[in-house]
Amino acid sequence: MSLAAPAASLTLGIVQRADDDRLAPQRAALAYPGQPGGRLRDAVDMAVKESRFELDAAGLRVGLDVRDARNADDAAAQLRQLEKAGASGAVLDLPAAWIAGAAAAATMPLMNAGDSADAPRQQVCKAHLFHTLPSDRMRADALAQALLVRRWARVLLLSGPGPDDANRLALAQSAIKRYGLKQVAAKTFRLSADPRERDLANPLLLTGAAAAGGDYDVVWVVDSDGEFARTLPYRIALPRPVVGDAGMAAEAWAPHFERYGAPQLERRFARAARRPMTGTDWAAYIAAKALLQAALEQPAAPTAAHLSAALGRPDFALDGFKGVRLSFRAWDHQLRQPMLLTDGVAVVGIAPVDGVMHPKNTLDTLGTDAAESPCKGAP
The missing domain is CATH 3.40.50 (Rossmann fold)
Structure with a gap:
């Protein structure tokens, strides 16, 4: 009589601000460009559900541990507790000012999906800190390219x-x-x-x-x-015309994107979360997908060290429903990705725009390039 081998387990954390005024019902209903529409747990849950076949085939059971943090010190404490409890990675929805302390408190891979400020990407050079939400500079570069090609x-x-x-x-x-x-x-x-x-x-x-x-x-x-x-x-x-935080905006995601399987992803999310997918939702979704893909490389022992090593490899790539394979930059661990130019009704363009050149990867025309970054491969 043979017995099935017990499934391995993977615990992922979500650390979010406890009282998030961005999610006040009256404010969320206005759907400001670039701002969240709900908790990132919805997107992480969907990523786990979509990966269920591969997880079951690999005998890997996934659990989520959601923690609320009231300040920077509390966020660091929650991450220490998560790591002590056996978590192998975490998705962060924290303000920029809290991220440095969070990165110092844990050694497991941390995926910043909730803050776009450039400071954590330029001042917190940690090998285990990754950013899936586009930075403010990426948004600015995408808009400038859009103006250039339109001759505005x-x-x-x-x-x-x-x-x-x-x-x-x-x-x-x-x-x-x-x-x-x-x-x-x-x-x-x-x-x-x-x-x-x-x-x-x-x-x-x-x-x-x-x-x-x-x-x-x-x-x-x-x-x-x-x-x-x-x-x-x-x-x-x-x-x-108006661009920036109204009119035409540069976003990680737009609900009306009609290419590369994006409508199917949007419909799945809308059914599950009962709201449109925002850029922060997409960033949380792809962050969870990255952690799960890294864990599936060694499903019998998906430790934090194994996940960090996989995420940091030059050949580690993701499908983000944007038409190209996405990867993390070696210097600041920002996820390379096209930006969607949207007016809130339709996607009117994609950046990088045609004609913008780069010696290695045109996606690196969006955001801080290697020569400009103070992070030269995070220690």
Whole structure:
């Protein structure tokens, strides 16, 4: 009488902010570009479900352990507890300021699927930290390429007053310079009912040719909050397109993408989660897929060390329903990927755009390239 061998087990963690004001029902209903529509658990669950055949064939049982973190110290503590409990990897939905402490607290592979700031990618050079959500610089480069190919060369920049807006404005300005566009002016808006600040809250006053310092081809709005940007199209002084955080945006995912099997992925997610897939959902989905694919290389012993080694190999590649194989950059562990240019109704283009060249991989025209990165292969 023969007995079946016991299945091996793989535990994956999800560490998320406990009180996420981005997911307030009234805010989520507005579907701001680039912002989440729900918890990333929905996408991770779907990735596990879709991998069930391969997991069962390999005798690998997967469990998820979801932890809420209230601050940076709590996030680090939750990751230490997960690792002590035997987790082999984790998907993170944490603010940028928490990620450095999280990466220092654990040695298992950590997949940043929830924050797009460049700081964790440039300042936290860890071999076990990976990023599946496109960075803010990737979004800026994709938009600049889109403007270049459309010959919308004269750019009026509008940005919010917060520190995140300032960082993203600097990235937009760098991308404008990198691709030979011209900044006509950069103006700051402020949502305010104070009549003394009406010039800073009124799109017509901000975008008039006299206020902007001349004519322009396009308005690029940088609004990390999203409230000002959502009402900007069709309210500017000149009949010009809007890009950035309204109008045409560069995203990791768009619900109306119609190529490479994307409609099937979108429908599966919408049925399971009862909402459209956002860029952060896609980033969590592909993060979980990456961890599962790495675990399936050695299903009998899917340890954290084995997963990290697989994810860091140059030939490790993923299918992300974007038409090309996706891989992690050796220097900052950002996932290379095309960006979808969308107006919220349809996908109107893909970046990198045709004609943009790179000596090795055109996907590396989006984001920080090897020569520019302070991370030279994470230690």
